[in-house]
Amino acid sequence: MRYSQLFIPTLRQPPADAEAVSHKLLVRAGFVRQLAAGLYIFLPLGWKVMEKINNIIREEMNRIGAQELSMPVLHPAEVWQQTGRWDEIGDEMFRLKDRKGSDMCLGMTHEEIMTWLASKEIRSYKELPQTWYQIQTKLRDEARPKSGILRTREFTMKDSYSFDADEEALQKSYDLHIEAYNRIFDRCGLDFIIVDSDPGMMGGAMAHEYMAPSEAGEDEVALCTKCGFAANLELAGSVPLPSEDKEEALEEIETPEKRTVEEVSSFLKLKAMNFMKSLLVMTDGGPVLALVRGDQKLHEHKLQKIVGTLRHATKDEIKDTLGVEAGFIGPMGHDIRIVADEVLQKGCYVSGANKPHYHARGIKAGREFAAEWADIHFAQEGDGCPGCKEPLHIKKVIEIGNIFKLGTKYSAPLNAVYLDESGKEKPMIMGSYGIGPARIAAAAVEQNNDDNGIKWPKNIAPFDVAILPLNVKHDASIELAERIYGELRDKGVDVLMDDRDERAGIKFKDADLIGIPIHIIIGERNLKEDLVEIKDRSTGDADKIRSGDAVGSVLRSFSK
């Protein structure tokens, strides 16, 4: 394609409200524009990248026998009501009524509709397994869209669903998806890791997430380089650094206006790990006091699994329940349920003295208080790996894909059943598998860029090659550029010909910003010696070669 005929609105400066690198660069380089919060327009270049990603996904999904189809985006409420999610899901679902007043919603995912289809059409074990997928628009009324195209309210997703006769067959479908996903993310040129994840509201037994390490990511994972442990911080266990093993008698200390661990620890000149944080949460079963060590963060999800749905107590509730204001709460002498992190079983700690402006030291489990013990802390950098005790590393990551074993969570309520060999009716065993193509693009930019712009991985770059005739008024330059352009195109190479009457500097800057992997630079000076320059965008390496060798050289670099 010819640059002069393309719409590539590049900007010298990024918009002021962009924060993430991928957001800034994708806007600057003319790939996307924002319509409203969490709603993005994909410009021609951006759309080309999306199509390349989607085609890789298609090829790999088809390779494992998955079949592409297309589902409506607008759904009747009934199906969602049958699985209970119509009520479980809150404001995040876009809901509307049709002209007859019937409740409808915009699909945030397609478990219900896919299962509905299976329930209508599949009768026999002979028709199983089936894996269906689509690359479809999803809509979610996100509480906080952010980071450009990383978290939007409308986005395309590759979602596939497997229907199997039993758990063993589901495992096969699951493994096939792992195979496909590994190939997809490899081909897209991403650095990625697979981690254990929390099945959450999706239900089901097992789940993994594909994560691309990046500072722009919203998730955090704990990794062990020694034994390969890898898990989302939403569920990652860890072995905290051991507490100091000391024996102290209980003693009250005046700590005027010192409430937080930070304040009290600097006041008493003690490390955070010498403290015990006492936090009051409210549950359906009444108030619960949660205890973690001063250097730890309470993991509400872990606690929730023990005590049920919870929320933080208000200041008044703390006073009413414990008789003391927040900041001076201690675990002693309360007649309520106490759940404490296991690390507190050993050692003596400082915590609130249950009276204003006083803390107490020498608080020891079993002596001053009793508790239920559990892992209710967030894993942090340096904690021991739960598998091999080596220090864990925490990394920020972008979630680019996930795979879930759903079991019968959807097939049971929607009555998606089949008859087995003995004529017995059984629910289908399902799996659900997602990939966010726009997140692949964003992650690729986050992982591959420099001060000059994007360095696209070659398989998802908007063009394979850019030809830059530096002076379009120089006949020999243009003749050569046209010849190379034609020959590369004949070989199936996706070429951008910068035929604009612009100065050399502008062409260099734009080619770098847009991030095309290979640049063929045709300058008047080199051409006198029959030379052209081939530049590799990602390494910056540039070679001068005979003009007649340009096409062959470029083709060779693709077969590498």
Next chain:
RNA sequence: CGGGGUGUAGCGCAGUCUGGUUAGCGCACCUGCCUUGGGAGCAGGGGGUCGGAGGUUCGAAUCCUCUCACCCCGACCA
């Protein structure tokens, strides 16, 4: 939903505190000349209901009230 911030030309910003000519600057854009290996130079030019509504005032980008939008942190995230 809680906290913070920002809305002035396509993009980036100044002006607002302390009200007062035709509201400025850089880049981009248009015309001409010149230039062609890293976002050139000279000359000329176009583009704004200062997010919106109401109010105060002789006079509002500027002060007051309400409202909308967007961004960031947190909560949430099937």
